[in-house]
Amino acid sequence: xxxxxxxxxxxxxxxxxxxxxxxxxxxxxxxxxxxxxxxxxxxxxxxxxxxxxxxxxxxxxxxxxxxxxxxxxxxxxxxxxxxxxxxxxxxxxxxxxxxxxxxxxxxxxxxxxxxxxxxxxxxxxxxxxxxxxxxxxxxxxxxxxxxxxxxxxxxxxxxxxxxxxxxxxxxxxxxxxxxxxxxxxxxxxxxxxxxxxxxxxxxxxxxxxxxxxxxxxxxxxxxxxxxxxxxxxxxxxxxxxxxxxxxxxxxxxxxxxxxxxxxxxxxxxxxxxxxxxxxxxxxxxxxxxxxxxxxxxxxxxxxxxxxxxxxxxxxxxxxxxxxxxxxxxxxxxxxxxxxxxxxxxxxxxxxxxxxxxxxxxxxxxxxxxxxxxxxxxxxxxxxxxxxxxxxxxxxxxxxxxxxxxxxxxxxxxxxxxxxxxxxxxxxxxxxxxxxxxxxxxxxxxxxxxxxxxxxxxxxxxxxxxxxxxxxxxxx
Numbered sequence: 001x002x003x004x005x006x007x008x009x010x011x012x013x014x015x016x017x018x019x020x021x022x023x024x025x026x027x028x029x030x031x032x033x034x035x036x037x038x039x040x041x042x043x044x045x046x047x048x049x050x051x052x053x054x055x056x057x058x059x060x061x062x063x064x065x066x067x068x069x070x071x072x073x074x075x076x077x078x079x080x081x082x083x084x085x086x087x088x089x090x091x092x093x094x095x096x097x098x099x100x101x102x103x104x105x106x107x108x109x110x111x112x113x114x115x116x117x118x119x120x121x122x123x124x125x126x127x128x129x130x131x132x133x134x135x136x137x138x139x140x141x142x143x144x145x146x147x148x149x150x151x152x153x154x155x156x157x158x159x160x161x162x163x164x165x166x167x168x169x170x171x172x173x174x175x176x177x178x179x180x181x182x183x184x185x186x187x188x189x190x191x192x193x194x195x196x197x198x199x200x201x202x203x204x205x206x207x208x209x210x211x212x213x214x215x216x217x218x219x220x221x222x223x224x225x226x227x228x229x230x231x232x233x234x235x236x237x238x239x240x241x242x243x244x245x246x247x248x249x250x251x252x253x254x255x256x257x258x259x260x261x262x263x264x265x266x267x268x269x270x271x272x273x274x275x276x277x278x279x280x281x282x283x284x285x286x287x288x289x290x291x292x293x294x295x296x297x298x299x300x301x302x303x304x305x306x307x308x309x310x311x312x313x314x315x316x317x318x319x320x321x322x323x324x325x326x327x328x329x330x331x332x333x334x335x336x337x338x339x340x341x342x343x344x345x346x347x348x349x350x351x352x353x354x355x356x357x358x359x360x361x362x363x364x365x366x367x368x369x370x371x372x373x374x375x376x377x378x379x380x381x382x383x384x385x386x387x388x389x390x391x392x393x394x395x396x397x398x399x400x401x402x403x404x405x406x407x408x409x410x411x412x413x414x415x416x417x418x419x420x421x422x423x424x425x426x427x428x429x430x431x432x433x434x435x436x437x438x439x440x441x442x443x444x445x446x447x448x449x450x451x452x453x454x455x456x457x458x459x460x461x462x463x464x465x466x467x468x469x470x471x472x473x474x475x
Contacts, residue, residue, distance in 0.1 A: 217230065
């Protein structure tokens, strides 16, 4: 495998290298992102959930403020004050007139409210006024030391709330909160009766209906951690809110992760300290996982797109880097095949450009050497031709001299024959001699040829005597 990679073309090596250097960080980034996205999503989800609970708490505060103003209005209403101050022994006609007047007041007030609730005015004079279909028995035959009536007496005219409903309450499952206010004569301070407000559970559900997650849980708790209202189910209302090995009051803002045998939750807690209520939201961890998976999907899509871009960039880069190299290789092949006119042209002075310049210099030097070698070869050919021509001319001359020699002999002219033989011997010796050193005998023969010719020319005008020891002829 390693040898196969080594034998790959440079372009493919660069392509694989760039792709690998892009895939590795992208893969590591995607893995790191997925591992940390859950924690990031939990933090973001908890902050968003806490913001929602803060808004819900504000709406709850507005609700309590509206209830306080409404109860105070009924408390100070002149008609209510008058009716409750009436004696129990007044006529039925008068009681009926008072009943119609109070009901008109109730209709006027409830028509302008968005809350689902029932109002009850319990007079000490025996009067009973209410907005519901019937009067619960525990309100008709109330006990001052029980439940909301006890709290109202202790509050001395302030609106108080009770979250503990009797199991005998006909609407116990539908009531989330019960408010109570002691009604007194504004002038004398004499106790006239009680105002009781039953807040239906639907009113509480409407406060946080838009904040509950699918498969999640929302709880409205009182100061003793009893469940006032819950979503999506209301079956646990009135029970103590508790989780194994976890106390929501120990949370200082933010969120915690709570894991059960069945599921994992992210718990967010937000308190309404003014009215001693709090909200607890339990968001299934699957919500976080779902967000993390969506984020992971987005990351994978981005990684794939980035990989495609990197692959294209790697291909373009490898082509850009290797194209001049392949061009240079093609020029080398053509140069090796005999095309010595090729040259490498590149406008950049990078490594490849310098390599191309070296190739051009090499090609120039090779061409120069070839020209020199060619010129030397041509000169050698010319010299050989001239030497051949020089050899052809003496042979022709030898043959001519030999002809003259035979003609002289045939005509009995010995002197001409001697001259021709001597001249031919001298010419052969001059042309055929290759060494600078020759035997003394050859030089003496040449000297005799020369003297023969000169004697014919000058006849008896000189005499020559040669005295050489015969033992020295081969020296």
